Amino acid sequence: MTTKNLQGEFITFTDGEYNIPDNPIVGAIAGDGIGPDIWSATKMVLDAAVEKAYAGKRKICWQSLVAGEAAFAETGAYLPETTLEAIKKQRIAIKGPLSTPTGGGIRSLNVALRHHFDLYACIRPVRYYEGVPNPMKRPGDLDVVIFRENTEDVYAGLEWPAGSDEAEALGDYLREKLQAKVRPGSALGIKPMSPEGSKRLIRAAIEYAINNGRRMVTMVHKGNIMKFTEGAFCQWGYDMAKAEFPDQVITEDELVTKYQGEWPPGKIILNDRIADAMFQQLLLRPSEYDVLATPNLNGDYLSDACAAQVGGLGIAPGANVGDGIAIFEATHGTAPKYAGLDKVNPGSLILSGKMMLDFMGWNEAGELVEKALQKTILGRQVTYDLARQMEGGEEVSCSTFGKLIVEAMV
Secondary structure, eight states, X not given: OOOBOSXXXXXXXXXXXXXXXXXXXXXXXXXSTTHHHHHHHHHHHXXXXXXXXXXXXXXXXXXXXXXXXXXXXXXXXXXXXXXXXXXXXXXXXXXXXXXXXXXXXXXXXXXHHHHHTTOOEEEEEEEOOTTOOOSOSOXXXXXXEEEEEOXXXXXXXXXXXXXXXXXXXXXXXXXXXXXXXXXXXXXXXXXXXXXXXXXXXXXXXXXXXXXXXXXXXXEXXXXXXXXXXXXXXXXXXXXXXXXXXXXXXXXXXXXXHTTTTOOOTTOEEEEEEEHHHHHHHHHHOGGGOOEEEEOHHHHHHHHHHHHHHHTOGGGOEEEEEXXXXXXXXXXXXXXXXXXXXXXXXXXXXXXXXXXXXXXXXOHHHHHHHHHHHHHHHHTTEEOHHHHTTSTTOEEOOHHHHHHHHHHTOO
């Protein structure tokens, strides 16, 4: 059953499945800096796509939420409890970029949200849209979906400054009890990676591949050096896949030894690559890769590097997903010097909205968004970041770009 209010119905999550009503309540955080500009354009596009796809039979009931600078000005908190409680009830939300407080407090509001709701999978699809200026000869060869672990590794936030009592005490323990070579006075951080955290991330990547017709999942790690953290991440992934997906997943070794190199229909290959080599692979042989599953830091680097290959963060969507809660977001920063100028490309947030529609099972509306965005880019009436690099490009405002996308929906 769904829980109703005057404007719509709450999404529920039962037995691992989201139950989406035709009028779901979805949280919306406009964000800081350019956030209100790009959210206004995004909302216009998403509402138009849903209206056109379902002829009024479905509608998103947006509930505005505050976080970041706007929240601090209104409530004295950067991440108010009322916002957290609302997202918990709504289960699905979308957000613009948020500023991080300076000089103490929360290190990152984005990280705080991920940890609070245990949003363990950062999902970043990266593909090329024809006509987007980019540095590559064949940008269309890259079409990957990156699953980055969101809560462990360096994002656990376990570090202490050089000279602090905590760092000195930990350093003494490491030197005296474990005979570790740690210089006195060092800053220290801990990189935790667990079987549970690693397996659930790799499991999500495999399930995505199965459900979306993808053929390969590649675990990206630095296990040749960090054998008991990143190396274990890789081994835990292989062990989990063998136990939970024996009829659907084969390893790269099995492809050679059992299938003589012939890809068996309906099977997904699970393999792994060393992180530094993977950067070269994605530049030189991008078409050979499909879904990537990574620990936190590797995925942080790779997702932005891949976005650069197809045109940059202005066109890169993303989501942070856990068990029962998902937050879709612009992947870039707040760009405060452009705040309120109606200038910046809303593409990242629009495509994150497209991800959200697909996640909800409203694929018809999501497809309308993507096709209309592609058509608009080919029409060369685009925001400044694209127009200045595009031969014959005409610069338009953020809001005008959104309106052109709506007009392109057929």
